[in-house]
Amino acid sequence: MAHFDTEYQRLEASYSDSPPGEENLLMHVPEGAKCMCDTHHKPILNLSDTQIHTFLFSIGNDKNGFTCMLLGEIFELVQLLFVVGFTVFLANCVDYDILFANKFVNHTDSSKVTLPDAFLPVDVCSARIRDNAFVIFVLIISGVFWLHRLVKFIYNVCCYWEIRSFYINALKMTMSELPYATWQEVQARIVEIQKEHQICIHKKELTELDIYHRILRFKNYMVAMVNKSLLPVRFRPPVLGECVFFTRGLKYNFELIFFWGPGSLFENEWSLKPEYKRGGNRLELADRLASRILWIGIANLLLCPVILVWQILYAFFSYTEVIKREPGSLGARCWSLYGRCYLRHFNELDHELMSRLSKGYKAASKYMNCFLSPLLTVVAKNVAFFAGSLLAVLIALTIYDEDVLAVEHVLSSITLLGVCITVCRSFIPDKNMVFCPEQLLRVILAHIHYMPDHWQGNAHRYETRDQFSQLFQYKAVFILEELISPVVTPIILIFSLRRKSLEIIDFFRNFTVEVVGVGDTCSFAQMDIRQHGHPAWMSEGKTEASIYQQAEDGKTELSLMHFAITNPQWQPPQETTHFISQLKERVHREATGAPSDTNPLSLSESEPRSLIANILGPSTLTSVHFGRDSSLTNHAAAGINDGASALRSLSPVSSSLHLRGSLSAAHRAAGHTSAMSKGMAGSGTDARTVSSGSSAWEGQLTSLVLSEYASTEMSIHALYMHESRGELSRHTWHRQDSDESSDSVPDEVRSEPNPHSRHFPRSHTFPTTVASPSAIPTSASACATGSTTLGQEGASSQSSTQRRFSGSAVRSARVPMGGWAEDGQAAPRHHDPLPEESSEDEMPPHIHKVNAVRCVVGMAKLLCARGPRFSDV
């Protein structure tokens, strides 16, 4: 009698003909089988990675649970009914003559008009509705729309329910902790249960990249197509000049054509049809695609009126209330749909993109506000003046005798004048505002990570502004575009997209790779430097890509860095690892300003310190430089020390970040905080800082700081890459017509494969050699004074999540040594230096602030909230 209590194994034994006493062979159901029954491999990998993600984040970001979400959707449905019903009622069932008192009601008892008097009787009302074809049409459309929403709601409930049970049973997360879970945690658990249950049956282990590929398969294709300018979204209509037209309707049509519509290129959610993978009959396939696009375009054209009415209703329902509540929201800006595609990294989830863009929002809108037309300003000022005087008189009269209000149209003219003044005021720039777009653009770049090369140094030009406004458009324009989209979409499909069918076929054939367990994905999303790197973006010598294969704007490189930084446990292939570590090291070197040429090994091998700690390290040494300034700078020095210590206390975390993998293990571990504080206490004097802020810190430290830290690091890398790229192009141009380049430059250009990296503003020249006497103190003091303003306003301009970290002053002051301040160098480098750059000393505080913001870009986010103490001085 054998008795196994092992894990299940193949039952080879039972196949043998007649094992003696087989009746008593006892097997045990392995642990975990029970939970497996609820958690088939289906929910996650077959159906709905996307839904897992949306579900988590729709819950997580609104901090409400399953029930709240359901309630919200139910109310939305009710609201829709109400809006339609009420609109129809207002249009057809109200006797406005009675309301406006043009007609008198013959009441016997009193002269008062009541609301019910104004309502028409039911039969009259329904007759009016029945007679009005347009109302019927609108009602039918809204009815269909509502039914669509209802079905979608039911469908969503089923999906949510399934995913909810997946979360609870398989991922072992309770609903109460779900809202507070981060995506990283969920992802880690998915990787975890793959090891246990093999939810994806093709491979033993699931990497982060696999999960991202699953979720973002089609989005990656879209990003790549926008990146390679394959989609027709840029147009040159005769009057408007170049403009970008990319709306939700258009995007929906693109997706319909490429990914899932009838006869699309994909045969199912995960694989391209085999005939599209072969090059043989590409012309025939292109023809077929072209005719499909034509048909879909025609269908769009036929459905145009319906969609148009739908759009108008939709816009009306969704925006009227908002506009009524805050009319300014139309003048506000938002990231356009095209911008979102253009700025999105490969393998970047929605919430990551949104948080990145939201962080850049403030700077971006400030940048756009720099460009107020002087003409408009003059007009607006005068209109405001006249409107204001009228308003003042009316108000004065009203105050004198309120019967003025009873005069017809007085109240309405007061309201109108008020609105008029508000509108005019938005065109009048703030008196204290200073035009300094270059720095603002740099701050924006730190968050959005992508911009065309020619923007650098041209930030003050209108062309740049116009191009930026394609990414960052007025909300009103956005709504308008959505409204005209039903008309324009078929035209674009039929006339522009159809011509590109061959390119599209080629694109899908050339840039699709099959990944085991994932299916067909866009090869750009593999982020392989060798295949898709662009030599100008640090991957020179490593890339073997032809021009056709290169991703534009350094997309591959930046995406790779972004992915590696946000997913520290991800283990990229050998070469990629090499690229990442090389780049990181280079950034460290430049950032610390350590004379690393002498001992590059010591930095990379001795201890993998964090970037920020590196930046801070030298700053303590060089804070002496401030000593000769005012008392202010003494404080600054103190602040530096504080900042340095605080940041260095972070370095245990970040070093483990570098040690890949240990990070999130540590971060999940129960003993994490104790390890952290041990690390903090380890650095002697730091203890003070730690104790002062630790209560606020420790709870949040784990995920919040880490994600913040990751985004900061990414900002630095993005800036660095753009910088060195810019240096490359500018440098060649620079040498031709001015000769103030240092003597060694030409040699370096020839000898080094990456000359631009050498010309990255090296900050170690700042503290040690007094290179250009005027530059250093000004930039330093600019940052120092800037930080005082930072204390007051800068804090608000930064990510609000950071505000809870209370603390001491002026991290920004040490940044000039950190390496990002090349203000001193910036002036000579530009040929047409902006006026304010040459006269930094006399500048109003605003520019200092921006300077400081620019200096501390990224890092200061962690710290600027500590400003207040300093600003008290």
Next chain:
Amino acid sequence: MNCRSEVLEVTVEARQVEEAMLALLHTILLHRSTGKFHYKKEGTYSIGTVGTLDIDCDFIDFTFVRVSSEELDRVIRKAVSEFKDALSNSGSDGMGQISLEFYQKKKSRWPFSDECIPWEVWSIKVNVVNLANEQERQICREKVGEKLGEKVINVVEVINRHEYLPKMPTQSEVDNVFDTSLKDVQPYLYKITFQITDSLGTSVSTTMRRLIKDTLAL
């Protein structure tokens, strides 16, 4: 997509179709069957025996091993003969594909039917040739036998890899993993489907389903 798929391809004469299919399907099922489970208490069970049987083919020089279960044999034979009929009705140069799909069931609540989640699909593509004379037939007889032998080894190799198999279920869930309707043997839940001529492509129904689903998910 979350399932392994293996493709086998054979070229046979019309009269060999049935035996070739039986040989391959039975070989796969032999390795994907266990003895009947007898649950003693929750989580503990014993496994019955499975007998095997050698089958000699009439039209091919080949012998294969199958589970000695008449019921199972009957089910498979029925499916294969349907396939054969459909193939012979389709015309002269018949091309067809028969697939054996192993799946797990997932119970759902009332309005929805149970979901079947495949984890392994074997597709056997059949190419039927017409032969002119007896001599060619004789050669074909031997050649097909050899080919089938290769395929069987191929199947065994695939099955011997340590890859995903559904975990052993508890008594209440045994129906979700195993086909328990047979008396003497208990294969993993399977489904045999076939397709005549290579009409691979998105069928209308899948497209419609997808269209609706994606509209909903919009």
